[in-house]
Amino acid sequence: MSQLTRRGALRLFGSLGAAGMAAPVLSACTSSGNDAAAPSKGTVKIGVLTPQSGTNKSQGDDMRQGFDLYLNLNGRRLGGYDVQVLNADEGESAASGKAALEKLHKDGAVAVTGVANAAVMTEVRDLVESAHIPLIGSNASPQLLNTLYIWRTSYVDTEPGAALGEHVASKLNNGTAYMIAPEAIGRDGIQGFQNTLTSAEGKIEGPPTYVPQGTTNFGTWLNPLKNNTNIKAVFAFFSGASAEAFVKNYAAAGLKGKIPLYGPGFLTEGPLLAQQGATAEGVWTSLNYSPDLDNATNRRFSAEYQKRHQVNPTTYAMASYDAGAVLDKALSLLDGPLSGETLNAAIGRVGQISSPRGNWQFNQNRSPQQRWYLRQVRIDGAVLANNVVSELVTLG
Template structure:
């Protein structure tokens, strides 16, 4: 099935009313209890949502909240047979605000926490989580080295964002080289993963990566020398938020009259969510790797994407998907707990959760408590009158 027909099918499901159209796919959501409110509740569990409600990452926090809430809605507002009381705390945009938010949730005596947008925040709350024995299901960025007992990830570890692209880009160089640029605040792990994988696959780098300050908005000093390069055949860029918007626009302008232009590769959030609309046609043909795309053709995603589109009038992002899966993990784990329910017993049950039938495709936790999952190569293309991240092919399974 072509990508266009997949997207057309998703729109059709949404327009017909996804709840009715997608009913046959209930069992694919990773739960045997979907929509089951016919039995008596086992009681109430208090779940913390640690999300950025303010600051530059607010749009990520909004998507994460909406993804988790959608799972609850489709599951009768229960997890593992328990009614759910949500307690929200604002991660903000600093490690200090994240730590304060986690302390608040600890004082609220939540059973478990989900969320966290930034890797810095994950590191900052680690000790609180471990000492309080509160299971944390992280659903966005996470540093590669995070030795814990109580922190699990439904997203990825940051090196994988580059590792997923390394071999493919190496195959496209044709004897040339790859140039790399990233934000100094968030890009180093992914750049390291990309470089190591590319070199191992026989590719060559032009020079060491260029790291720019987090607030930088002018990238022409990097882009202009590449216009006349005889060796650079690919650019790998790691940016998010306003920097991603600015970089993609300046990349497009720098190569507008050059044919062929050097292709741009990066992690999926280079063009994810509202950024793609803000970048407009400048993002056309940009290549990204990610663990999710809303046009994936599987039963769980047909339901998830249609229901999300119906409720929010936009396609879901990886942020929403990973938070939706956090709901699936908690749902299954709570159903596995035997005896007294506590942070310790729930954490042990999470370790017994098997495969999750996810919108991204089936995955399971590895020994590092992060997903073993398939990654996808996407390209920005016009889908009718809308620019979209379209899946081109599968990449490696990582984790």
């Protein structure tokens, strides 16, 4: 199916009324342990820890909506248990995120999902381990966690760059790649890209450029690139307001169409693309998901998400939907009493997850072994969209 036809079909499915869609979707998505006619195994409290205000609010909205969609398509049950969702605001700092998780633990959450901020994930690590609370992280992805109770349905921050390195190396034509990212939080992304690019005999333009977190004016770093004929690609590891600004600054500097711009999917993901508008056209990104992937699970997920929220789902929504699937399978595997310890052990046995991104499973580091896709921002009908061009590599 062509990209245009594929998206058109999703919009058609998304516009159908509940009577037309409910029966096939529910029968396909409901797990064997969630028969609405079967007696409930009891109630399980699941914490959803996401930003509800501030710079990461849009990601938090997507994460909550993705998890909620899984519940709605499964009769508000996971593994035969009725679910009581405990929502908590992680805020914008490590301290606020830790305080929110402490409250979820106090309120009886047997497991938690969410977390948008990598600093929060690092801050709560010791609490999660000592309290034996399984945490299914569906966004924040620092490389080094080394825990027993933290699992991730998203990816590790080195992987978006690692997925692109070999592809970009093949496009350099004896030129170089310039790398730019925010201080501290961008180092994993740069490392992943640089390692795979140089392994594929690609060359780097000097040391990586690290800019202060929150930077929105990039002229100081972009203007010198105009006259450097050796640079054949730019890799930019930005998200949020910095990503919006970087793409706009890149076009304003006259680099759009002159030097191809590459980055992780969150450089142009979700509302950012609408905010960037035409300045983003042509940007190349790598990501583990796109709403135009043509598989049965994604057709159901994407159509239902569009019907409920009138927008395409993002990777944040997808990873949170998958967190629901992980908990569903794990809870269905329990034979004895439910506790953080028994649930965590069951998560280790869930095996393959049928996902909108394509099937995946946890690796030894408790993150997904999954396919990565090359996308480009292109006109799709009347709007710009991140269109899948090809598969890149399997990582994890």
